[in-house]
Amino acid sequence: MEVLLLNEDTIAAVATGLGGAGIGIIRISGAKAIEIGNALFKNPKGKTLVDAASHQLLYGKMIDPITKKDIDEVLISKMKAPHSYTAEDIVEINCHGGIVPLRKILGLVIKAGARLAEPGEFTKRAFLNGRLDLAQAESVIDIINAKTEKSLEYSVAQLEGRLSQKLEELDSTLVGILAHMEVNIDYPEYDIEEISYEFIHNAVLKLIKTIEGLLLVAETGKIYREGITTAILGEPNVGKSSLLNTLLMENKAIVTEIPGTTRDTIEEYINIEGIPFKIIDTAGIRETDNVVEKIGVERSKKLLNQTNLVVFMRDVSKPISPGEQELLELLKNRKTIYIANKTDAIGNDDQDIEPPWIPMSLIKEQGIDLLKSKMVEMVYDGTVNQDADYLITNARHIHLLEETRESLENAIATMKTSMPIELVSIDIMNALESLRGITGKAVGIDIINQIFKNFCIGK
Amino acid sequence: MTYLGGDYDVVVIGAGHAGSEAALATARLGCKTLLLTLNLDSVAMMPCNPSIGGTGKGHLVREIDALGGEMGKNIDATMIQSKMLNTGKGPAVHSLRAQADKKDYQFRMKEVIENQDNLLLKQQEATEILVENGEIIGVKVHTGAVYPCKAAIICSGTYLKGRIFIGEVQYDGGPNGLFPAMSLSDSLEENGIALQRFKTGTPARVDAKTLDYSKMVIQEGDAHIVPFSFETDRIDINQVPCYLTYTNLETHRIINENMERSPLYTGDVTGVGPRYCPSIETKVVRFKDKDRHQIFIEPEGLTTNEAYVQGMSSSLPEDVQIALYRTVPGMENVEFMRSAYAIEYDCIHPTRLKPSLESKDIKGLFFGGQINGTSGYEEAAAQGLIAGINAAQYLQREQPFIIDRSEAYIGVLIDDIITKGVDEPYRMMTSRSEYRLLLRQDNADLRLTPMGHEVGLISDERYEKFLAKKAAIENEMVRIAQVIVKPTNENNEILNSLNSSEIKHGVALSELIRRPEIKYLQTKNFDSDRPQLHWSVIEQVEVQLKYEGYIKKQLLQVEQFKKLENKYIPNGLDFSSIGGLRIEAIEKLQEIKPQSIGQASRISGVSPADLSVLLIALEQRRRKPENNKGENKND
Known part of the structure; x- marks a missing residue:
């Protein structure tokens, strides 16, 4: 049974809506909350969360403990048990960086040992720990029921199609391996071939590869939800601002407009065929440093590292400049869409513009639809449920897939040290249990059924 | 005509592997015990294979021994071959198995029972249980004797309305040519205990002097014999070998040609058989691509020619049996001494039992062994022992003796059958345990001896x-x-x-x-x-x-598991009064009446959301002041 019944572990979730609000709060509750928060937090004066007073805000930065990189500026606070909502130790991290750093921090919190909270779980803990009165209990039950059903719906929706097919494949391979291992263990004297470590090893490696593929897809899904960070690059006066304005004007669903993590750029959200794009407007750069040489290749590189997609724009009525040449060089191995703007200025010569360049005339409003379809095409080719809860469900799946992979890696390590088969079977069983966490199917009896289905045994 | 036959604390019905352990346990724990058997010559009889132990089962025997049961000592004293299985794998799945001299095994157990203080062994058929106000008050036998008692343990094996199938030949009968028990089922049903029909089978016993072992592969025992019992220092015997041979396409042809004469396929047998003991005809039909199946020849004892033909259980007619046995290398001239048969019998729904193996429906009535829908001597003995201990605890008004899944295979066995129910005879396998690495046969004594001592069965x-x-x-x-x-x-x-x-x-x-x-x-x-x-x-x-x-x-x-096991659900909780539980979950919970959140979590049809709701409801009850008195643990 899932550990969610126990209140001993530490849970975490984004406490504010994910609608793109400027400030987000991540809440961690449980015995390890302070330890986890502390490990990720850095205060300029060296104050730690452990030593901080309860219920006081502390300013600092969240850092990735492995890469040591700053994620975001935050205000952090701890609420010592039992003086908190759940009556457990709680840490709240207020960050302002929007959805991207919010997710990143949540990811780090989970990596550091917290578990993603189930729907209604903070409230449930609050109740079980005596923070809510009896009258409120009924509504807690409703919350759990409603949210469980809702998240199940999302799970099911998500599990349709390719993903579920993949999971099914993983599942049946694992069940097959386990049944074979178990029949060897429980029926040693029957003439059933002994499953070899070589066979298990190869099968497990294949499974790991499949899971990594799925995680990659999940990663795409993640990008998809948060918005694809897109930069419009090009020399001054080629028409970048006009392009952005055109896209923005057409797009009534501007999600938000907030200062980015780099103070001299502006992030704009636009929506093309349901896909959110976070456009990094380099207009800010141009205005502060009017000469492209001054922007420098270094600056562009830095910007490029934060983007998923680049729209490179040049003015076709002018020859390619050395600066543009240099930028084009930088863009070689990136997802880039090349725009040849100002076709109106070269008359009929636009016939000569060859792919990958997309001819465009912002004045004549030509080429914009082509760009948009190219943007969509280059990222993904479908539509996705945009509900905020989708993110949570998905994160749970990612977490379980990662657990599955970890157990499989353990299986390989166990085999490498020549440990006996019943220990390898523990790892494989753990992998299957994690995988089944996604679908909620029970494990035990399946293996035994598989044994009797696949093997002829018995006196 | 009825008469009073004498008062007892406990009456045990059936003296097979479950009944023997149950009666010895109650007697040793100070209860005046009567042990009833249909036939004094069938005490601790092994009507199927002549071996004790094997994967998972060997673990059970070790555990029975550590708790103070008799099976381990009995097989140590009467074995004629011993083998540790799975030695090529790790210690968690090493499994002891010994070939028994069947008669010796029976005689020694009978002797132990006869010489046990507080215990009387009698040949009588129990025909009725006497119940008053939902409590057992006595047992009546076929001669008219009535034995008033405070507790009864039913270990009736495969005898209840037993029916034998040998092809078209079908008759009421118990195992191994013994009489069935035709009356007790009705008495159970009259007292509200629902029954179901299970089926099992056994191969022929053949005359060893008609076998040609030179055409078979010899299977020797281990050079160093590991005893089952902690109390056995060493076992020095001349071991007797088993032999391995195979069926072939000719065997399979005969089976296929005579399939319409098999009661399993004509629909005469309606009981559910175990998948792990398929008849040879089932194997041939289900695994068409296998061109041979293993056959082991196991001696039934040192003083008999009877040999058990493992792998050849069948309910085909006798003439077909003989013909197909004779296709096997080394068995060309085989003569039967007993033919193979299938047997159908009544058993209860084990979900109607508490973890103590006491009935949820009748106080003081306990069940152990095949009547609970299990299979195997070791599974039976384990339940008999636990039912016996708990009958004694019940009489002495002590807490029930319950072993959980993390402590022993016995705990896995009982929790599985009472929580999930059985849809075929239940056999122990090591893969049924979540904690296989901890529940090793080599540490059964370390795990359970303190409990056996505490309960009073370990000196x-x-x-x-x-x-x-x-x-x-x-x-x-x-x-x-x-x-x-x-x-x-x-x-x-x-x-x-x-x-x-x-x-x-x-x-x-x-x-x-x-x-x-x-x-x-x-x-x-x-x-x-x-x-x-x-x-x-x-x-x-x-x-x-x-x-x-x-x-x-x-x-x-x-540790995680124990936390859920220790979240007790109060006795008599009305699950339908809990708002928010799904209907399916309510039905299942009402039927099983789990004693803890942990047990509830293993019921199929109870979801994590249901468990959350249940936890909250329990907390709600706990906080209501009138519920705070003495309700944190159930009986």
Whole structure:
């Protein structure tokens, strides 16, 4: 049974809506909350969360403990048990960086040992720990029921199609391996071939590869939800601002407009065929440093590292400049869409513009639809449920897939040290249990059924 | 005409493997016990294979022994061959199995029972249970005698409305040519106990002098015999071999041609059979692509020619049986002494039992063995022992004796059948345990002897001996952690010879023994002051060192498991009064009446959301002041 019944572990979730609000709060509750928060937090004066007073805000930065990189500026606070909502130790991290750093921090919190909270779980803990009165209990039950059903719906929706097919494949391979291992263990004297470590090893490696593929897809899904960070690059006066304005004007669903993590750029959200794009407007750069040489290749590189997609724009009525040449060089191995703007200025010569360049005339409003379809095409080719809860469900799946992979890696390590088969079977069983966490199917009896289905045994 | 036959604390119905353990346990725990059997010559009879133990089952025997049961001692005294299975794998799945001299096994058990204080063994057929106000008050037998009692344990095996199938030949009968018990089923049903129909089968017994062993592969026992019982020091016997042979396409042809004469396929047998004991016809039909199946010839004893033909259980007509047996190499001229048959019988729904094996419907009535929908001598004995202990606890108004899934295979067995129910005869397999690495056969004594002592079935003398073994293991673990092996050329040469990597600085001996390729006994040259230790102590030291990391991981899982097991659900809780539970969950919970959140979590049809709701409801109840009195644990 899932550990969610126990209140001993530490849970975490984004406490504010994910609608793109400027400030987000991540809440961690449980015995390890302070330890986890502390490990990720850095205060300029060296104050730690452990030593901080309860219920006081502390300013600092969240850092990735492995890469040591700053994620975001935050205000952090701890609420010592039992003086908190759940009556457990709680840490709240207020960050302002929007959805991207919010997710990143949540990811780090989970990596550091917290578990993603189930729907209604903070409230449930609050109740079980005596923070809510009896009258409120009924509504807690409703919350759990409603949210469980809702998240199940999302799970099911998500599990349709390719993903579920993949999971099914993983599942049946694992069940097959386990049944074979178990029949060897429980029926040693029957003439059933002994499953070899070589066979298990190869099968497990294949499974790991499949899971990594799925995680990659999940990663795409993640990008998809948060918005694809897109930069419009090009020399001054080629028409970048006009392009952005055109896209923005057409797009009534501007999600938000907030200062980015780099103070001299502006992030704009636009929506093309349901896909959110976070456009990094380099207009800010141009205005502060009017000469492209001054922007420098270094600056562009830095910007490029934060983007998923680049729209490179040049003015076709002018020859390619050395600066543009240099930028084009930088863009070689990136997802880039090349725009040849100002076709109106070269008359009929636009016939000569060859792919990958997309001819465009912002004045004549030509080429914009082509760009948009190219943007969509280059990222993904479908539509996705945009509900905020989708993110949570998905994160749970990612977490379980990662657990599955970890157990499989353990299986390989166990085999490498020549440990006996019943220990390898523990790892494989753990992998299957994690995988089944996604679908909620029970494990035990399946293996035994598989044994009797696949093997002829018995006196 | 009825008459009063005498008052007893406990009446045990059936003297097979479950009934024998049950009656011995109650008598040894001070209860005046009557043990009823249909036939005094069938006490502790083995109507199927002549062996005790095997994968999972060997674990059960070890556990029965550690709790003070008789089965381990009985097989140690009467075995004619012994084998440790799975020695090519790790210690968690090593499994002991011994071939028994069947008659010897029966006679010794009968002798132990006859000589047990507080216990009377009688040949009488129990026909009725007497119930008053939902409580057992007596048992009536076919002669008219009535035995008033405070508790009864039903261990009726496959006798209830037993029906035998040998092809078209079908008749009411018990196993092995014995009479069935035709009346007790009705009495159970009249008292509200629902029954279901199960089926099992057994192969023919053949005359060994008509077998040609030269065409078979000999299967010897182990050179070193490991006893089942802690109390058995060593077993020195001349072992008798078994033999392996195979069916062939001719065998399968005969089966296929006569399939319409098999009651399994004509629909005459309606009972549910076990998938792990398929008849030869089932194997041939289900696994068409296999062109041969294994057949083991096992002797039934030292003083008989009867041999058991494992792998050839069948309900085909006798003439077909003989024809197909004679296609097997070495059996061309085989003569039958008893033919193969299928048997159908009544059993209860084990979900109607509490973890103590007491009926949820009738107070003081306990059930053990095949009547509970299980299969196998060892499974039966384990339940008989637990039912016996709990009948005694019940009479002495003590808490029920319950072993959980993390403590023993016995716990897995009972929890499985009472929580999930059975849809075929239940057989133990090591894969049924979540904590296989902890529930080893080699540490059954360490796991359970303290419980057996506490309950009163393990003598102080044996307990002292057990404590000494435990101390020896602990001392040796400490000692070898302090023995430092120096990186001398001599030592590294020894390591080389063991295909192990050299050491560059001093290393604790225990660290070397951790290496998979190094055995404790091979490290004697590093260890000049090594004490003389019993092999079973060395075994524990070695296992505990080599698998420490994995054992620790499982212990953590057990910790989580225990937390849920310890969240008790009060007796008599009306699940339908809890708002928010789904209807399916309410039905299942009302039927099973789980005693803890942990048990509830193992019921199929109860979801995590249901459990959350249940937890909240329990907390709600706990906080209501009127519920705060004495309701934290149930009976």
